[in-house]
Amino acid sequence: MRIAKRAVLTAPGSPVEIWEGPVPTPAGGDVVVSVEMAGVCGTDHHYTLGEVAFPGPMVLGHEGIGRVEELGPDVNTDYAGEPIAPGDLVYWVPLKPCHRCHACTVLEDVSLCPHLSPGRFKDPLTPPIATYTEYASLPAGLSFFRVPEDTPPEAVIAFGCAMPTMLHAMERLGGISFGQRVVVQGCGPVGLAAVMLARLAGAGDIVVVGGPALRLEMAKRLGATETVDLAAAPDAESRIAAVLDATRGRGADVVIEATGRVEAFAEGLSMTARGGRYLIVGLWSAPGSSELTPRIVNNANLRIIGSALSRPRHLHQAVEVARHYHHRLPLAEVVSHRFPLDQAQQALDAVGRQETIKAVIVPGHQ
Ligand SMILES: [Zn+2]
Numbered sequence: 136m137r138i139a140k141r142a143v144l145t146a147p148g149s150p151v152e153i154w155e156g157p158v159p160t161p162a163g164g165d166v167v168v169s170v171e172m173a174g175v176c177g178t179d180h181h182y183t184l185g186e187v188a189f190p191g192p193m194v195l196g197h198e199g200i201g202r203v204e205e206l207g208p209d210v211n212t213d214y215a216g217e218p219i220a221p222g223d224l225v226y227w228v229p230l231k232p233c234h235r236c237h238a239c240t241v242l243e244d245v246s247l248c249p250h251l252s253p254g255r256f257k258d259p260l261t262p263p264i265a266t267y268t269e270y271a272s273l274p275a276g277l278s279f280f281r282v283p284e285d286t287p288p289e290a291v292i293a294f295g296c297a298m299p300t301m302l303h304a305m306e307r308l309g310g311i312s313f314g315q316r317v318v319v320q321g322c323g324p325v326g327l328a329a330v331m332l333a334r335l336a337g338a339g340d341i342v343v344v345g346g347p348a349l350r351l352e353m354a355k356r357l358g359a360t361e362t363v364d365l366a367a368a369p370d371a372e373s374r375i376a377a378v379l380d381a382t383r384g385r386g387a388d389v390v391i392e393a394t395g396r397v398e399a400f401a402e403g404l405s406m407t408a409r410g411g412r413y414l415i416v417g418l419w420s421a422p423g424s425s426e427l428t429p430r431i432v433n434n435a436n437l438r439i440i441g442s443a444l445s446r447p448r449h450l451h452q453a454v455e456v457a458r459h460y461h462h463r464l465p466l467a468e469v470v471s472h473r474f475p476l477d478q479a480q481q482a483l484d485a486v487g488r489q490e491t492i493k494a495v496i497v498p499g500h501q
């Protein structure tokens with residue numbers, strides 16, 4: 136039986152601790168993966184601050200890429216039917232739908248399953264389904280997808296859960312038409328994924344509102360045509376004016392909220408053109424509420440679309456996007472910081488200070 140180190144949040148506000156525990160031989164449809172990189176997500180940082188409901192001591196991390204260490208006796212393919220063997224690189228996000236609820240079977244929308252994260256919140260001494268660990272234990276029913284050897288792991292983990300989240304959101308949006316004007320609020324991994332997918336979809340102007348400068352620079356390399364730096368436009372009025380200026384006074388056909396800050400909602404709605412669509416993605420874990428004037432939504436024929444989490448097909452699509460575009464776009468360079476497992480707290484702090492474009496934890500990193 137393997138023993139694996141794992142990074143455990145024992146309580147919000149406490150430094151992350153490194154615990155050790157067993158990872159049993161996989162049974163049935165289970166798989167044990169040696170973690171190569173775990174993405175550090177803004178959500179992990181929100182957990183450490185107590186801004187997301189704390190379920191009790193937990194292994195952190197929900198973005199993983201690693202090599203198959205051992206397959207359960209029933210496993211010979213990934214969840215798209217591709218043959219899989221020990222040593223293969225795989226990508227997963229530890230969301231495991233129950234397939235026995237209204238969302239899973241009646242709506243056929245597993246992203247709404249209320250039982251999505253059971254293993255993630257277990258006692259940290261049980262085999263971790265989470266990713267801040269040397270070995271993750273993927274239970275039967277948890278989708279994972281093979282990453283081809285010609286695709287750098289950084290190109291996939293660069294966006295972590297953000298790329299499948301945005302692929303799901305783009306699907307719910309109903310796509311972007313050629314030449315449409317797009318505004319992206321925020322340029323963390325979710326915002327950067329939005330920029331890239333808008334560019335690949337054929338958008339016209341893509342204006343990014345965010346910061347700091349290194350993220351805005353990456354946004355330009357991924358397809359943004361114009362950036363509005365929060366440092367230069369610190370108040371909502373100046374940002375709205377900058378966006379109206381950049382969109383010839385009309386506003387954007389599509390505004391994508393990727394900030395996670397509740398103040399962004401009213402601001403984004405003011406940037407939306409008549410007949411436009413406002414896509415809310417980043418506010419998944421943001422506390423607070425915002426006033427809305429329903430008449431504006433009515434009079435301007437606006438559509439407000441929410442989208443949370445992702446479905447297994449979006450993880451598969453995320454691998455395909457990385458595979459086909461990593462040559463042309465600097466996907467792998469989005470990974471700006473690497474930390475060993477025992478510096479998980481430093482990684483979270485760096486993400487909290489927005490020093491990173493994307494930080495990853497490399498459990499084998501010395
Ligand atoms: Zn995430």
Ligand SMILES: [Zn+2]
Pocket residue numbers: 232233234235236237238239248249250
């Ligand atoms: Zn369910």
